[in-house]
Amino acid sequence: MQQLTFDLSLPPRYGRDDYLVSTSNAAALAMIDRWPDWPDSVMILVGPKGAGKSHLAALWAADAQATVATADLLSGPDLPTLPTRPVLIDDADQLGSSEAQLFHLMNLVREQHSALLLTALQPPDRWGLATPDLLSRLRLAPMVRIEPPDDDLMRAVLIKLFADRQLTVDEQVVAYLLLQLDRSIDAARRVVEVLDQSALSLNRKVTRAMAAKLLEANQADEDSPLDHDL
Known part of the structure; x- marks a missing residue:
């Protein structure tokens, strides 16, 4: 007999203690932690989906008390006031028609000696940009890469996620998941x-x-709650 259960989804935790470090992300963390002593006003953080870019960017945004900008903000009337504080744009490669606004924001950030962190899946050359001046400016910005989680990081993450839910699991469960998961x-x-x-x-x-x-079951069922991409 099955018990009645409730949806116990936990939101992602973006605290400093929740960010686990391995060789796959240590260089990126070190560069983010160098702020405000960055080599340039603009920094680009690149890495694949699921590597932890948003978590690392959130740590920086908290430390820098940054404004988190979206395409709507870039297109709005408050754009000139954004760089009075550091600015974070997550998924900058998905801004679409806001290329002119991003170019203008980068100029404002430099004029006001502020800081701008952009996260993306790929380097700017692969964003499909149509504005040559913007692409040229982005190519000059320092870029740090976060790699896909290695085995050590995946193991630590799995153990922590189980612990966060107060679940005690055998090592063989973690070892099996390490072999199976993306x-x-x-x-x-x-x-x-x-x-x-x-x-x-x-x-x-x-x-x-x-x-x-x-x-x-996930491999056999396209409607699996694991989204069929594990």
Whole structure:
């Protein structure tokens, strides 16, 4: 008999203690921590989806008391006042028609001796930019790369995610997930969440067999809560 369960989704934690470090992200963290002693007013943080860019950018934004800008803000009347504080633009490669506004913001940031952090999946040459001056300016900006999570980081993340949910799991569960999961912190977060809900529903502890059954179901079911991309 299954127990009645509730949706116990936990929002991502973006605190300093929640950011785990390995060789895959140590260089990026060191550069972010150098602020305000950056080599330029503009810094670009590049890395694949699920590598932890948003978490690292959030740490910087908290330390710098930065404004988090969106395409709507860049197109709005408050653009000239944005650089009075440091500015973060997450997913800068997805700004679409706001190229002119981004170029103007970069100029304002330099004029006001402020700071701008841009995150993206790829370097600026791959953003499909149509404004040559913007691309030229972005090419001059320092860029730091965060790599996909390595085994050490994925292991630490899985252990911490289980601990955050007060789940005690055997090492074989973590070892099995390491072999099966994409190198993505988002993938780790999703699988731990679903395992937690399954364990509550069945009133059982999380086991390797449960994890294997879950991942096999994910491969066979496009509507799986794991989004079929683990």
